[in-house]
Amino acid sequence: LYRCASLRVRSAPGESERDFRVRLQQEAREQRDARVAALREKFAPRVQALQVKLREATDRMAKEQGEASADKLQTAVAMGSAIFGALFSKRKLSSTTISRMGTAARGASRAQKSAGDVARAEESREQLAARLAALEQELEAEVETLGAGFDAQQEPLETVAVKPKAGAVHVHAVGLAWMPWRETAEGRAPAWSA
Numbered sequence: 001l002y003r004c005a006s007l008r009v010r011s012a013p014g015e016s017e018r019d020f021r022v023r024l025q026q027e028a029r030e031q032r033d034a035r036v037a038a039l040r041e042k043f044a045p046r047v048q049a050l051q052v053k054l055r056e057a058t059d060r061m062a063k064e065q066g067e068a069s070a071d072k073l074q075t076a077v078a079m080g081s082a083i084f085g086a087l088f089s090k091r092k093l094s095s096t097t098i099s100r101m102g103t104a105a106r107g108a109s110r111a112q113k114s115a116g117d118v119a120r121a122e123e124s125r126e127q128l129a130a131r132l133a134a135l136e137q138e139l140e141a142e143v144e145t146l147g148a149g150f151d152a153q154q155e156p157l158e159t160v161a162v163k164p165k166a167g168a169v170h171v172h173a174v175g176l177a178w179m180p181w182r183e184t185a186e187g188r189a190p191a192w193s194a
Contacts (some may be wrong), residue, residue: 003158007031010160017157025152035146043139050132057125064121068114075107 002011002020009027011020082100181188 001160001162003160004155005158006155013162020157021152021155024155028152032146036143039139039142039146043135046135047132047139050128050135054125054128054132057121057128061118061121061125064114064118068111068118071107071111071114075104075111078104078107 001013002015002017003009004024007024007027009024011017011023015023078100082104085100179190181190
């Protein structure tokens with residue numbers, strides 16, 4: 001029998017070396033696929049956790065962008081109203097006009113803060129995306145390592161001698177034969193010989 005030590009597989013009785021190598025290649029593929037599935041299963045919780053965090057970061061970024069746009073619009077309206085009021089009102093610098101200018105300045109500050117929140121949310125999202133990409137690259141590198149190791153045609157095979165065991169010998173028929181002998185000058189000889 002032939003034996004492949006790396007895969008721990010033996011040939012079947014009467015199986016040729018070529019057939020055994022074909023079976024080894026199939027066995028290697030099956031073992032590799034099982035290891036790849038186990039590896040993907042091992043990485044799955046980490047990948048899913050990062051995907052959830054990435055979705056949350058994307059949602060947070062979209063929310064921050066919406067708030068920033070609203071703050072900019074509100075600031076622009078407040079500024080325009082204050083300037084319009086200062087230019088076209090009867091009293092050029094009244095307390096109302098000054099109050100409107102202060103409100104518009106606070107709105108500009110709030111718009112800047114919102115823009116900073118958007119930048120931080122986008123940076124957080126990009127970091128999560130980079131971590132996810134690195135994890136997927138690590139997984140693919142390990143998958144490639146698993147797939148590159150075996151070539152059935154080049155694999156050294158050991159020849160294993162199988163010794164019969166007394167318990168494995170089966171006798172199907174037993175027979176008894178009698179052969180008459182006759183005496184000759186040369187000695188004893190079978191009766192049918194001349």
